[in-house]
Amino acid sequence: MIIALPATRIQASSEETPAMKRFQQTMIVCAILLFTTTHAIAESNWKVGSDFAVITPQKPMWMAGYAARNKPSEGVASDLHAKAVVLDDGNKNKAAIITLDLISVPRGLRDRVANLIEKHHGVPADAVMLNCSHTHCGPVVRSPEATITDIDSEKVSQAVEYSRTLEKTLVKLVGGAIENSVPSTLTYHRARAAFAMNRRLPTANGFRNSPNPEGPVDHDVPVLKITDVDGKLTTILFGYACHNTTLGFYEFCGDYAGFAQTEIERAHPGVVAMFVMGCGGDQNPYPRRTLDLAITHGKTLATSVEAALQTPAISVSGPLQAKLEHVEVTYAAPPTKEELESRLSTSNKYIKRHTTRLLKQLEKEGKLRTSYTTLVQTFQFGDDLTLIALPGETVIDYSLRLKHEFSDRNVWVAGYSNDVFAYVPSKRVLNEGGYEGGGALIYFTTVLHPGPFAEDIEERIINSVHRQLEK
Ligand SMILES: [Zn+2]
Missing domain, CATH: 1.10.287 (Helix Hairpins)
Incomplete structure (x- = not known):
């Protein structure tokens, strides 16, 4: 005008x-x-601050991620961190994003932390996002109210104690981020990195956990760059869709995501670099298994972030709009008592343990679980950027589908957010079967899953995103 x-x-x-x-x-x-x-x-009405805390256990602990581990940790290869960024759009809309170098985000922990952040720091609980890197070299994390294993066991009791301390740390961390808040500018950038490969290899005996160069991947590296009014870089959020499973040893370590954060912070002193895990449920870093490779993958990802920062900046303005929905997903028909009893003759100790738990539940409660209610969250940064935070170990199909269906905007899809309760297969992966399709559910110790999910799990989750973004 x-x-x-x-x-x-x-x-x-x-x-x-x-x-x-x-x-x-x-x-x-x-x-x-x-x-x-x-x-x-x-x-430039944004006010943004970030902070970090070291969350490496102070003593040896049982480690998470591989059921076959048979002893506690034996040292520290690199520190584990929790980091928080608090965003205020200057128009009373706030959000807190917390990233963790940990295996999972138990739902109970998320709910308690989000409620305390709302109470003490005025960020609405629905606008609090917790995302974990899914490193397999962190401690077991366990909410006391949601554990199906013996709470008196050393493994579980120390995990519960660790989680209680972690909750307090995270609430304090958000307070620190708010204290560090300054007027800021946000820009969105994107590059790619290619060390993630699909890990579902079709064989004559079903899908095997092995590199599959033909399988779907999402190599995007989304980056949110935050600078102060003097143009000084303060915080970098970056994402990648790949399991943090280069390593499986007995030392605490953030794996490639930890090394990527360290590398970015080394190159930009004073910056808080935060890794946001994408939909890497069926993606592995390759090659893997040595500390050198984890460092190499970390440097590769950090290099991609630097490359992204050289692309034209997409200015990110408000208003900031955060939404969260409780979404019920259902299971396929559960096994009968007779089917479960016949399974007990198996020589597989994990199937036997899971079956025994289901039989106990059947005896105690008269039925098995038929559904589970989880959380789907979205953040809209005006018309410039949409961050979608999906729960569970979400497979890559979710990321690819949502980017396709919302191709008219900049979409960043995170998995492993707010409630890591199970592998979350797409309809395709569910029908193909294998580990991510349902086989892995017997290993989860926070929710007793009766068996694979029903076919409509993908639609229920995707529909929630559409409801939130199209209102
Ligand atoms: Zn996993």
Whole structure:
């Protein structure tokens, strides 16, 4: 509007002197400058702060991620971190994103932490996102109210104690991030990294956990760059969809995601670099198994982040709109008592343990679980960026599908957020079967899953995202 008025006047007048024309042209330039400056001020209403805490256990603990581990940790290869960024769009909309170098986010922990953050720091619980890197070299984390294993065992009791301390740390961390808040500018960038490969290899005997170069991948590296008013980098959020399973040894370590964060922070002193895990449920880093490879993958990812920072900046403005839905997913028909009893003759100790638990539940409660209610969350940054936070060990199909269905906008899809309760297969992976399709459910010790999910699990989760983004 400001620009249109002088422009119209120039076109309307055919008898102007050169001096008048120069004056009017100067007015146009001024109007453009005024418009640009006003626009820039509108975009810089963000107040953002971040903080970090070391969450490496102080003593040896049982480690999470591989059922076959038979002893506690034996040292520290690299520290584990919790990090928080608190975003305030200057219009009373706030969000807190917390990232963790840990295997999972137990639902109970998320709920308690989010509620305490709302109470003490004024960030609505629905706008609090917890995302874990899924490192397989962290401690077992366990909410006391949701454990199906013996709480008196050393493994579980120390995990519960660790989680209680962690909850307090995370609430304090958000307070620290708020204290560090300064007027900021947000920009979105993107690059790619290719060390993740699909890990579901079709064989004559079903899908095997092995590199499959033909399987779907999502190599995007989304980056949210946050700078202060002087243009100084303060916080970098970056994502990647790949299991943090380069390593499986007995030392605490953030795996490739930990090394990527360290590398970025080394290159940009004072910056808080935060890794957001994508839908890497069926993706592994390759090659793997040595500390050197974890460091190499970390450096590769950090290099991709640096590459992303060299791409044209997409300005991210508000308003910030956070939404969260409780979504019920259901299971396929559960096994009968007779089927369970016949399974007990198996020589597989994990199937036997799971079956025994199901039989106990059947005896005690008269039925097995038929559904589970989880959380699907979205953050909209004006029209510039949409962050979707999916629960569980979400497979890559979710990320690819959502980016396709919302191809008219910048979409960042995170998995492993707020409630890591199970592998979350797509309809395709569910029908193919194998580990992520349902086989892994026997290993989960926070929710007693009766068996694979029903076929509509993908639609239920995707529909929730559409409901949240299309309102
Ligand atoms: Zn996993």
